[in-house]
Amino acid sequence: MQAAVPWLILAVPMATLSGVLTGALQGRERFLELNLISVSSTVLFQLLPLAVARFWEVDLAVLLPAALCARLFTLLVLFIRCRRHIFQGHPATFARAQAEAGSLLRFGGWVTVTAFVGPMMVILDRFIIGALVGAKAVAFYTVPFHLGERSTLLSGALTFALFPRFAAVTPEERRRLAYTGLQVLAAVMTPAIAVGILLVEPFLAWWITPAFAEQSAPVGQILLLGFWANGFARISFAQLQAQGNPNRVAQCHLAEVLPYFALLYLGLHYFELVGAAAAFSLRVLVDFALLAGLAGWLPLALRLLWVPALLLALAFWIATQTLPGQPEWFGLAGLHGVLTGIWAWRQTPEWIRQATVARFRLFFRLPGKALRPS
Numbered sequence: 001m002q003a004a005v006p007w008l009i010l011a012v013p014m015a016t017l018s019g020v021l022t023g024a025l026q027g028r029e030r031f032l033e034l035n036l037i038s039v040s041s042t043v044l045f046q047l048l049p050l051a052v053a054r055f056w057e058v059d060l061a062v063l064l065p066a067a068l069c070a071r072l073f074t075l076l077v078l079f080i081r082c083r084r085h086i087f088q089g090h091p092a093t094f095a096r097a098q099a100e101a102g103s104l105l106r107f108g109g110w111v112t113v114t115a116f117v118g119p120m121m122v123i124l125d126r127f128i129i130g131a132l133v134g135a136k137a138v139a140f141y142t143v144p145f146h147l148g149e150r151s152t153l154l155s156g157a158l159t160f161a162l163f164p165r166f167a168a169v170t171p172e173e174r175r176r177l178a179y180t181g182l183q184v185l186a187a188v189m190t191p192a193i194a195v196g197i198l199l200v201e202p203f204l205a206w207w208i209t210p211a212f213a214e215q216s217a218p219v220g221q222i223l224l225l226g227f228w229a230n231g232f233a234r235i236s237f238a239q240l241q242a243q244g245n246p247n248r249v250a251q252c253h254l255a256e257v258l259p260y261f262a263l264l265y266l267g268l269h270y271f272e273l274v275g276a277a278a279a280f281s282l283r284v285l286v287d288f289a290l291l292a293g294l295a296g297w298l299p300l301a302l303r304l305l306w307v308p309a310l311l312l313a314l315a316f317w318i319a320t321q322t323l324p325g326q327p328e329w330f331g332l333a334g335l336h337g338v339l340t341g342i343w344a345w346r347q348t349p350e351w352i353r354q355a356t357v358a359r360f361r362l363f364f365r366l367p368g369k370a371l372r373p374s
Contacts, residue, residue, distance in 0.1 A: 029165075041073070044070040049070075113253070125280065128264055132268045133273065137272070143216055144216045144223055148220060148227045155189070163241070178236070182297075183304065188344070191337075197221050198315055201221075222281055226282075226283075226285065236291035240295055252291060259283075311336070
């Protein structure tokens with residue numbers, strides 16, 4: 001075990017440099033290249049240690065260097081792409097201006113605070129649940145939590161693309177981008193979260209056991225509502241950081257820590273796991289309101305999101321007041337799906353609807369007008 005420690009220490013600067021190079025390519029909007037690098041890196045990171053374990057030895061002192069070799073390959077590829085797209089033709093030099101270095105350190109310091117406090121609140125709640133309710137209850141909470149967390153891939157991908165645009169445009173254009181992002185995210189996430197709320201109980205019953213689903217499904221349904229709000233908070237999160245205000249994001253998260261843990265304790269004390277899920281969802285809802293208010297478009301977001309919020313409340317009512325698989329469940333869920341689909345289609349920006357119809361016609365070889373480039 002001691003032999004593995006130096007390799008773990010070496011992984012820290014490699015991860016830091018990879019993050020810097022990834023951010024540089026993100027700023028250049030080289031998203032296709034980043035995705036290809038990410039996929040190949042993940043595959044290599046998984047397969048190389050397996051190959052070493054299969055043909056050499058199962059030992060951390062051997063497996064960790066193999067994993068680091070995969071990360072080193074990714075680092076070299078990122079450096080080559082940055083060299084081409086960012087500093088090709090320019091000599092490598094160090095900026096001697098102390099003000100610039102101080103600005104970067106302040107920015108990075110606040111980003112680090114956010115990167116520490118946010119995950120800390122997510123991780124420590126498992127320990128609190130285990131201490132107050134029991135270790136067995138942690139599984140009933142963690143499984144639906146991780147399922148719901150997959151929905152953040154949608155908002156994460158969107159904010160990944162919006163971040164460089166937010167940093168480069170005027171305030172008016174930034175506001176327009178934020179509104180378009182909210183439109184697209186609401187149209188995509190609302191049906192997805194509604195389906196998750198309706199199907200989490202039968203899915204868990206099929207995947208694990210009906211007894212497990214009975215305990216976990218109510219938790220998952222409440223958590224999904226929180227992840228829906230968290231998706232929109234990510235847009236204002238990216239906007240504030242892109243504007244050079246990571247301190248506001250970090251200060252919001254710091255202000256949420258103590259109230260969240262107090263609410264988590266009370267929720268667990270009175271309502272057990274359902275109370276913990278409610279505490280999480282309420283925290284991320286407050287987080288969304290704070291960040292959207294600081295970004296300057298909270299009233300705009302509220303006007304846009306009240307209809308999908310009602311649709312999700314209706315999905316929650318159907319899921320909690322009817323039995324999955326019964327005729328009334330199928331009827332109400334089907335009607336809800338139609339209403340949500342119609343709203344999502346109307347909510348989607350016109351240019352996306354046109355592109356979707358054009359791709360649909362092309363795939364099924366249907367006649368129609370060709371989509372003219374804008």
